[in-house]
Amino acid sequence: MGGVAVNDRGISVLEQYPLKVFQTYRGRGAIICETDQGLKLLKEYQGSKPKGKFIHELLQNLKQEGNIWVDDFVENKEGEIFSIHRDDTVYVLKDWFPGRECDVKSSGDILAASRQLAYLHNSINQCKIEIPEFMQTEESEFLDECIRHQRELKRVRNFIRERNRKTEFELFFLKSFEELYQRGEEVISTLSIRKQNNELSNASVLRICHGECNQHNFWFCDNQIVITNFDRCMIDYQSVDLYHFMRKILEKYNWNYELGTAILSAYQKERKLEEEEKENLYFRFYYPEKFWKVANHYFNSRKVWVSERSIEKLRGVLLQNDAVLGFLNQMIQKM
The missing domain is CATH 3.90.1200.10 (Aminoglycoside phosphotransferase (APH), C-terminal lobe)
Structure with a gap:
Protein backbone atom coordinates (compact mmCIF):
# COMPACT_ATOMS: atom_id res chain seq x y z
CA MET A 1 0.00 0.00 0.00
CA GLY A 2 1.22 3.44 -0.81
CA GLY A 3 2.83 5.95 1.47
CA VAL A 4 3.66 8.34 -1.35
CA ALA A 5 2.98 12.05 -1.14
CA VAL A 6 -0.35 13.16 -2.53
CA ASN A 7 -0.40 15.69 -5.34
CA ASP A 8 -2.52 18.68 -4.33
CA ARG A 9 -4.91 17.99 -7.19
CA GLY A 10 -5.94 14.83 -5.32
CA ILE A 11 -7.78 16.98 -2.77
CA SER A 12 -10.76 17.08 -5.11
CA VAL A 13 -11.51 13.42 -4.28
CA LEU A 14 -12.60 14.62 -0.84
CA GLU A 15 -15.84 15.60 -2.52
CA GLN A 16 -16.61 11.88 -2.72
CA TYR A 17 -16.84 11.61 1.10
CA PRO A 18 -19.78 12.49 3.36
CA LEU A 19 -17.91 15.06 5.41
CA LYS A 20 -17.11 18.77 5.47
CA VAL A 21 -13.46 19.76 5.08
CA PHE A 22 -12.29 22.90 6.88
CA GLN A 23 -8.56 22.84 6.15
CA THR A 24 -5.86 20.65 4.58
CA TYR A 25 -2.09 20.59 5.04
CA ARG A 26 0.79 18.24 4.32
CA GLY A 27 2.11 15.78 6.87
CA ARG A 28 3.13 12.14 7.29
CA GLY A 29 3.81 11.87 3.55
CA ALA A 30 0.18 12.61 2.76
CA ILE A 31 -2.45 15.33 3.26
CA ILE A 32 -4.01 15.81 6.68
CA CYS A 33 -7.58 17.10 6.62
CA GLU A 34 -9.44 18.91 9.37
CA THR A 35 -13.10 17.91 8.99
CA ASP A 36 -16.38 17.99 10.85
CA GLN A 37 -15.70 14.32 11.70
CA GLY A 38 -12.23 14.86 13.12
CA LEU A 39 -8.80 14.59 11.54
CA LYS A 40 -8.45 12.48 8.39
CA LEU A 41 -5.45 11.56 6.27
CA LEU A 42 -5.62 11.41 2.46
CA LYS A 43 -3.02 9.50 0.46
CA GLU A 44 -2.51 7.70 -2.80
CA TYR A 45 -3.13 3.96 -2.77
CA GLN A 46 -0.78 1.72 -4.73
CA GLY A 47 -1.46 -1.67 -3.22
CA SER A 48 -3.73 -4.60 -3.88
CA LYS A 49 -7.44 -3.77 -3.55
CA PRO A 50 -8.34 -7.21 -2.12
CA LYS A 51 -5.68 -6.76 0.56
CA GLY A 52 -6.92 -3.25 1.28
CA LYS A 53 -10.42 -4.58 1.82
CA PHE A 54 -9.08 -7.30 4.11
CA ILE A 55 -7.17 -4.71 6.17
CA HIS A 56 -10.35 -2.61 6.44
CA GLU A 57 -12.28 -5.60 7.75
CA LEU A 58 -9.50 -6.37 10.24
CA LEU A 59 -9.31 -2.79 11.51
CA GLN A 60 -13.09 -2.60 11.91
CA ASN A 61 -12.94 -5.78 14.00
CA LEU A 62 -10.15 -4.38 16.15
CA LYS A 63 -12.07 -1.17 16.82
CA GLN A 64 -15.38 -2.86 17.59
CA GLU A 65 -14.29 -6.01 19.41
CA GLY A 66 -10.80 -5.29 20.68
CA ASN A 67 -11.13 -1.62 21.60
CA ILE A 68 -7.86 -0.95 19.76
CA TRP A 69 -7.28 2.49 18.28
CA VAL A 70 -6.18 2.23 14.64
CA ASP A 71 -6.11 4.38 11.50
CA ASP A 72 -9.01 2.69 9.72
CA PHE A 73 -10.19 3.57 6.22
CA VAL A 74 -13.08 6.00 5.79
CA GLU A 75 -15.77 4.84 3.36
CA ASN A 76 -16.89 7.26 0.65
CA LYS A 77 -20.49 8.08 -0.30
CA GLU A 78 -20.66 4.83 -2.31
CA GLY A 79 -19.60 2.75 0.69
CA GLU A 80 -16.18 2.06 -0.85
CA ILE A 81 -12.73 2.63 0.68
CA PHE A 82 -11.11 3.44 -2.69
CA SER A 83 -11.81 6.75 -4.43
CA ILE A 84 -10.77 7.38 -8.02
CA HIS A 85 -9.54 10.78 -9.14
CA ARG A 86 -10.37 11.93 -12.66
CA ASP A 87 -6.74 11.16 -13.65
CA ASP A 88 -7.40 7.53 -12.53
CA THR A 89 -5.21 7.82 -9.43
CA VAL A 90 -6.62 5.78 -6.53
CA TYR A 91 -6.85 7.43 -3.11
CA VAL A 92 -7.83 6.33 0.37
CA LEU A 93 -8.95 8.45 3.30
CA LYS A 94 -8.06 7.26 6.80
CA ASP A 95 -8.88 8.23 10.35
CA TRP A 96 -6.15 10.36 11.89
CA PHE A 97 -5.41 11.66 15.36
CA PRO A 98 -3.73 14.63 17.04
CA GLY A 99 -0.64 13.49 18.90
CA ARG A 100 2.96 12.43 18.49
CA GLU A 101 4.87 9.31 17.59
CA CYS A 102 6.68 7.12 20.12
CA ASP A 103 9.70 8.98 21.53
CA VAL A 104 12.69 6.63 21.32
CA LYS A 105 14.43 8.70 24.01
CA SER A 106 11.68 7.86 26.49
Whole structure:
Protein backbone atom coordinates (compact mmCIF):
# COMPACT_ATOMS: atom_id res chain seq x y z
CA MET A 1 0.00 0.00 0.00
CA GLY A 2 1.22 3.44 -0.81
CA GLY A 3 2.83 5.95 1.47
CA VAL A 4 3.66 8.34 -1.35
CA ALA A 5 2.98 12.05 -1.14
CA VAL A 6 -0.35 13.16 -2.53
CA ASN A 7 -0.40 15.69 -5.34
CA ASP A 8 -2.52 18.68 -4.33
CA ARG A 9 -4.91 17.99 -7.19
CA GLY A 10 -5.94 14.83 -5.32
CA ILE A 11 -7.78 16.98 -2.77
CA SER A 12 -10.76 17.08 -5.11
CA VAL A 13 -11.51 13.42 -4.28
CA LEU A 14 -12.60 14.62 -0.84
CA GLU A 15 -15.84 15.60 -2.52
CA GLN A 16 -16.61 11.88 -2.72
CA TYR A 17 -16.84 11.61 1.10
CA PRO A 18 -19.78 12.49 3.36
CA LEU A 19 -17.91 15.06 5.41
CA LYS A 20 -17.11 18.77 5.47
CA VAL A 21 -13.46 19.76 5.08
CA PHE A 22 -12.29 22.90 6.88
CA GLN A 23 -8.56 22.84 6.15
CA THR A 24 -5.86 20.65 4.58
CA TYR A 25 -2.09 20.59 5.04
CA ARG A 26 0.79 18.24 4.32
CA GLY A 27 2.11 15.78 6.87
CA ARG A 28 3.13 12.14 7.29
CA GLY A 29 3.81 11.87 3.55
CA ALA A 30 0.18 12.61 2.76
CA ILE A 31 -2.45 15.33 3.26
CA ILE A 32 -4.01 15.81 6.68
CA CYS A 33 -7.58 17.10 6.62
CA GLU A 34 -9.44 18.91 9.37
CA THR A 35 -13.10 17.91 8.99
CA ASP A 36 -16.38 17.99 10.85
CA GLN A 37 -15.70 14.32 11.70
CA GLY A 38 -12.23 14.86 13.12
CA LEU A 39 -8.80 14.59 11.54
CA LYS A 40 -8.45 12.48 8.39
CA LEU A 41 -5.45 11.56 6.27
CA LEU A 42 -5.62 11.41 2.46
CA LYS A 43 -3.02 9.50 0.46
CA GLU A 44 -2.51 7.70 -2.80
CA TYR A 45 -3.13 3.96 -2.77
CA GLN A 46 -0.78 1.72 -4.73
CA GLY A 47 -1.46 -1.67 -3.22
CA SER A 48 -3.73 -4.60 -3.88
CA LYS A 49 -7.44 -3.77 -3.55
CA PRO A 50 -8.34 -7.21 -2.12
CA LYS A 51 -5.68 -6.76 0.56
CA GLY A 52 -6.92 -3.25 1.28
CA LYS A 53 -10.42 -4.58 1.82
CA PHE A 54 -9.08 -7.30 4.11
CA ILE A 55 -7.17 -4.71 6.17
CA HIS A 56 -10.35 -2.61 6.44
CA GLU A 57 -12.28 -5.60 7.75
CA LEU A 58 -9.50 -6.37 10.24
CA LEU A 59 -9.31 -2.79 11.51
CA GLN A 60 -13.09 -2.60 11.91
CA ASN A 61 -12.94 -5.78 14.00
CA LEU A 62 -10.15 -4.38 16.15
CA LYS A 63 -12.07 -1.17 16.82
CA GLN A 64 -15.38 -2.86 17.59
CA GLU A 65 -14.29 -6.01 19.41
CA GLY A 66 -10.80 -5.29 20.68
CA ASN A 67 -11.13 -1.62 21.60
CA ILE A 68 -7.86 -0.95 19.76
CA TRP A 69 -7.28 2.49 18.28
CA VAL A 70 -6.18 2.23 14.64
CA ASP A 71 -6.11 4.38 11.50
CA ASP A 72 -9.01 2.69 9.72
CA PHE A 73 -10.19 3.57 6.22
CA VAL A 74 -13.08 6.00 5.79
CA GLU A 75 -15.77 4.84 3.36
CA ASN A 76 -16.89 7.26 0.65
CA LYS A 77 -20.49 8.08 -0.30
CA GLU A 78 -20.66 4.83 -2.31
CA GLY A 79 -19.60 2.75 0.69
CA GLU A 80 -16.18 2.06 -0.85
CA ILE A 81 -12.73 2.63 0.68
CA PHE A 82 -11.11 3.44 -2.69
CA SER A 83 -11.81 6.75 -4.43
CA ILE A 84 -10.77 7.38 -8.02
CA HIS A 85 -9.54 10.78 -9.14
CA ARG A 86 -10.37 11.93 -12.66
CA ASP A 87 -6.74 11.16 -13.65
CA ASP A 88 -7.40 7.53 -12.53
CA THR A 89 -5.21 7.82 -9.43
CA VAL A 90 -6.62 5.78 -6.53
CA TYR A 91 -6.85 7.43 -3.11
CA VAL A 92 -7.83 6.33 0.37
CA LEU A 93 -8.95 8.45 3.30
CA LYS A 94 -8.06 7.26 6.80
CA ASP A 95 -8.88 8.23 10.35
CA TRP A 96 -6.15 10.36 11.89
CA PHE A 97 -5.41 11.66 15.36
CA PRO A 98 -3.73 14.63 17.04
CA GLY A 99 -0.64 13.49 18.90
CA ARG A 100 2.96 12.43 18.49
CA GLU A 101 4.87 9.31 17.59
CA CYS A 102 6.68 7.12 20.12
CA ASP A 103 9.70 8.98 21.53
CA VAL A 104 12.69 6.63 21.32
CA LYS A 105 14.43 8.70 24.01
CA SER A 106 11.68 7.86 26.49
CA SER A 107 11.77 4.44 28.12
CA GLY A 108 8.19 5.05 29.23
CA ASP A 109 7.05 5.48 25.63
CA ILE A 110 9.02 2.44 24.49
CA LEU A 111 7.59 0.12 27.14
CA ALA A 112 4.06 1.45 26.63
CA ALA A 113 4.37 0.76 22.89
CA SER A 114 5.59 -2.78 23.62
CA ARG A 115 2.56 -3.43 25.83
CA GLN A 116 0.27 -1.98 23.17
CA LEU A 117 1.77 -4.32 20.60
CA ALA A 118 0.91 -7.26 22.86
CA TYR A 119 -2.66 -5.91 23.24
CA LEU A 120 -2.87 -5.68 19.46
CA HIS A 121 -1.76 -9.28 18.99
CA ASN A 122 -4.20 -10.51 21.64
CA SER A 123 -7.02 -8.62 19.95
CA ILE A 124 -6.08 -9.89 16.49
CA ASN A 125 -6.07 -13.45 17.77
CA GLN A 126 -9.60 -13.02 19.10
CA CYS A 127 -10.93 -11.58 15.84
CA LYS A 128 -13.42 -13.76 14.03
CA ILE A 129 -12.16 -12.94 10.56
CA GLU A 130 -11.62 -15.25 7.61
CA ILE A 131 -8.09 -15.16 6.19
CA PRO A 132 -8.31 -14.86 2.38
CA GLU A 133 -6.39 -17.41 0.35
CA PHE A 134 -3.91 -14.85 -0.99
CA MET A 135 -2.83 -14.11 2.62
CA GLN A 136 -2.49 -17.69 3.78
CA THR A 137 0.81 -19.51 4.26
CA GLU A 138 1.76 -22.87 5.70
CA GLU A 139 5.05 -21.81 7.28
CA SER A 140 7.18 -18.79 7.98
CA GLU A 141 9.03 -17.50 4.92
CA PHE A 142 12.04 -16.52 7.03
CA LEU A 143 14.20 -19.43 5.80
CA ASP A 144 13.64 -18.56 2.15
CA GLU A 145 14.34 -14.92 2.96
CA CYS A 146 17.67 -15.82 4.61
CA ILE A 147 18.72 -17.98 1.66
CA ARG A 148 17.96 -15.12 -0.73
CA HIS A 149 19.86 -12.61 1.39
CA GLN A 150 22.88 -14.90 1.63
CA ARG A 151 22.94 -15.25 -2.13
CA GLU A 152 22.80 -11.47 -2.49
CA LEU A 153 25.62 -10.99 0.03
CA LYS A 154 27.85 -13.34 -1.96
CA ARG A 155 27.06 -11.41 -5.12
CA VAL A 156 28.13 -8.17 -3.46
CA ARG A 157 31.33 -9.77 -2.17
CA ASN A 158 32.22 -11.17 -5.60
CA PHE A 159 31.57 -7.80 -7.21
CA ILE A 160 33.82 -5.98 -4.73
CA ARG A 161 36.59 -8.56 -5.05
CA GLU A 162 36.82 -7.86 -8.76
CA ARG A 163 37.22 -4.11 -8.31
CA ASN A 164 40.79 -2.89 -8.66
CA ARG A 165 40.45 0.28 -6.59
CA LYS A 166 38.34 -0.34 -3.52
CA THR A 167 36.60 2.34 -1.49
CA GLU A 168 36.67 2.56 2.30
CA PHE A 169 33.19 1.04 2.38
CA GLU A 170 34.28 -1.92 0.25
CA LEU A 171 37.34 -2.61 2.40
CA PHE A 172 35.16 -2.55 5.52
CA PHE A 173 32.71 -4.92 3.87
CA LEU A 174 35.35 -7.48 2.86
CA LYS A 175 36.96 -7.36 6.30
CA SER A 176 33.68 -8.15 8.05
CA PHE A 177 32.09 -10.40 5.44
CA GLU A 178 33.20 -13.85 6.57
CA GLU A 179 32.09 -13.63 10.21
CA LEU A 180 28.69 -12.13 9.47
CA TYR A 181 28.06 -14.35 6.46
CA GLN A 182 28.76 -17.43 8.58
CA ARG A 183 26.18 -16.29 11.11
CA GLY A 184 23.65 -16.32 8.31
CA GLU A 185 24.76 -19.80 7.27
CA GLU A 186 24.26 -21.05 10.82
CA VAL A 187 20.67 -19.79 10.81
CA ILE A 188 19.99 -21.44 7.44
CA SER A 189 21.54 -24.73 8.52
CA THR A 190 19.49 -24.90 11.72
CA LEU A 191 16.22 -23.88 10.07
CA SER A 192 16.78 -26.26 7.15
CA ILE A 193 17.19 -29.21 9.51
CA ARG A 194 14.04 -28.20 11.35
CA LYS A 195 12.16 -27.92 8.10
CA GLN A 196 13.27 -31.42 7.10
CA ASN A 197 12.01 -32.69 10.45
CA ASN A 198 8.70 -30.85 9.92
CA GLU A 199 9.44 -28.57 12.86
CA LEU A 200 8.68 -25.37 10.94
CA SER A 201 5.23 -26.32 9.72
CA ASN A 202 3.09 -25.53 12.76
CA ALA A 203 0.70 -23.28 10.87
CA SER A 204 -1.42 -22.72 14.00
CA VAL A 205 1.33 -20.44 15.38
CA LEU A 206 1.29 -18.28 12.24
CA ARG A 207 -1.14 -15.41 12.69
CA ILE A 208 -1.88 -11.92 11.41
CA CYS A 209 1.01 -9.52 12.00
CA HIS A 210 1.25 -5.76 11.62
CA GLY A 211 4.16 -6.27 9.24
CA GLU A 212 6.01 -2.96 9.71
CA CYS A 213 6.25 -2.46 13.44
CA ASN A 214 8.46 0.46 14.46
CA GLN A 215 8.32 3.55 16.65
CA HIS A 216 6.84 5.65 13.84
CA ASN A 217 3.65 3.58 13.85
CA PHE A 218 2.85 4.05 17.55
CA TRP A 219 1.01 7.36 17.83
CA PHE A 220 0.47 8.75 21.34
CA CYS A 221 -2.85 10.58 21.49
CA ASP A 222 -4.25 11.80 24.84
CA ASN A 223 -4.47 8.66 26.99
CA GLN A 224 -4.50 6.27 24.05
CA ILE A 225 -1.86 4.75 21.78
CA VAL A 226 -2.98 4.52 18.15
CA ILE A 227 -1.32 1.87 15.97
CA THR A 228 -1.03 3.00 12.36
CA ASN A 229 0.02 1.82 8.89
CA PHE A 230 -1.17 -1.77 8.58
CA ASP A 231 -0.30 -1.63 4.87
CA ARG A 232 2.17 -4.52 5.10
CA CYS A 233 0.14 -6.77 7.35
CA MET A 234 0.90 -10.43 6.70
CA ILE A 235 0.69 -13.93 8.14
CA ASP A 236 3.73 -15.01 10.16
CA TYR A 237 4.93 -15.51 13.71
CA GLN A 238 3.73 -12.48 15.64
CA SER A 239 7.19 -12.33 17.19
CA VAL A 240 8.21 -10.81 13.84
CA ASP A 241 6.48 -7.58 14.89
CA LEU A 242 8.27 -7.63 18.24
CA TYR A 243 11.58 -8.24 16.48
CA HIS A 244 11.17 -5.27 14.16
CA PHE A 245 10.19 -2.98 17.03
CA MET A 246 13.01 -4.13 19.32
CA ARG A 247 15.71 -4.03 16.64
CA LYS A 248 14.90 -0.45 15.64
CA ILE A 249 15.04 0.64 19.28
CA LEU A 250 18.05 -1.40 20.43
CA GLU A 251 20.21 -0.26 17.53
CA LYS A 252 19.88 3.23 18.98
CA TYR A 253 20.91 1.99 22.43
CA ASN A 254 23.85 -0.22 21.36
CA TRP A 255 21.82 -3.32 22.25
CA ASN A 256 21.47 -2.38 25.88
CA TYR A 257 20.51 -5.58 27.70
CA GLU A 258 18.48 -3.93 30.46
CA LEU A 259 16.31 -2.04 27.97
CA GLY A 260 15.90 -5.08 25.72
CA THR A 261 14.82 -7.21 28.68
CA ALA A 262 12.38 -4.52 29.80
CA ILE A 263 10.79 -4.34 26.33
CA LEU A 264 10.45 -8.12 26.20
CA SER A 265 9.02 -8.27 29.73
CA ALA A 266 6.51 -5.49 29.01
CA TYR A 267 5.25 -7.47 26.03
CA GLN A 268 5.14 -10.84 27.81
CA LYS A 269 3.22 -9.45 30.78
CA GLU A 270 0.32 -9.01 28.38
CA ARG A 271 0.97 -11.89 25.97
CA LYS A 272 3.31 -14.84 26.50
CA LEU A 273 5.35 -15.82 23.47
CA GLU A 274 5.01 -19.44 22.41
CA GLU A 275 8.15 -21.55 22.08
CA GLU A 276 8.18 -21.37 18.29
CA GLU A 277 7.87 -17.61 18.50
CA LYS A 278 10.78 -17.37 20.93
CA GLU A 279 12.96 -19.41 18.59
CA ASN A 280 11.92 -17.28 15.62
CA LEU A 281 12.75 -14.12 17.58
CA TYR A 282 16.19 -15.46 18.46
CA PHE A 283 17.06 -16.48 14.90
CA ARG A 284 15.91 -13.14 13.51
CA PHE A 285 18.17 -11.30 15.93
CA TYR A 286 21.04 -13.67 15.16
CA TYR A 287 20.77 -13.26 11.40
CA PRO A 288 22.80 -10.14 10.34
CA GLU A 289 19.89 -8.38 8.64
CA LYS A 290 21.34 -4.87 9.01
CA PHE A 291 24.58 -6.00 7.34
CA TRP A 292 22.56 -7.33 4.40
CA LYS A 293 20.51 -4.12 4.21
CA VAL A 294 23.58 -1.90 4.05
CA ALA A 295 25.22 -4.15 1.45
CA ASN A 296 22.06 -4.35 -0.63
CA HIS A 297 21.68 -0.57 -0.64
CA TYR A 298 25.29 -0.22 -1.78
CA PHE A 299 24.87 -2.75 -4.59
CA ASN A 300 21.69 -1.13 -5.90
CA SER A 301 23.07 2.41 -5.86
CA ARG A 302 25.95 4.20 -7.57
CA LYS A 303 29.05 2.21 -6.63
CA VAL A 304 31.58 4.75 -7.92
CA TRP A 305 30.77 6.95 -4.92
CA VAL A 306 29.60 5.72 -1.53
CA SER A 307 28.13 8.27 0.85
CA GLU A 308 29.66 8.88 4.25
CA ARG A 309 26.29 7.85 5.72
CA SER A 310 26.59 4.38 4.16
CA ILE A 311 30.11 4.04 5.55
CA GLU A 312 28.87 5.07 8.99
CA LYS A 313 26.01 2.56 8.81
CA LEU A 314 28.40 -0.27 7.97
CA ARG A 315 30.82 0.85 10.67
CA GLY A 316 27.91 0.88 13.11
CA VAL A 317 26.98 -2.71 12.19
CA LEU A 318 30.52 -3.86 12.88
CA LEU A 319 30.85 -1.92 16.13
CA GLN A 320 27.58 -3.36 17.43
CA ASN A 321 28.30 -6.95 16.42
CA ASP A 322 29.67 -8.03 19.81
CA ALA A 323 26.87 -6.16 21.58
CA VAL A 324 24.25 -8.06 19.54
CA LEU A 325 25.77 -11.42 20.44
CA GLY A 326 26.09 -10.45 24.09
CA PHE A 327 22.47 -9.34 24.15
CA LEU A 328 21.33 -12.63 22.60
CA ASN A 329 23.30 -14.75 25.07
CA GLN A 330 21.62 -12.97 27.96
CA MET A 331 18.21 -12.88 26.31
CA ILE A 332 18.15 -16.69 25.95
CA GLN A 333 18.35 -17.02 29.72
CA LYS A 334 15.38 -14.68 30.24
CA MET A 335 13.00 -16.12 27.62
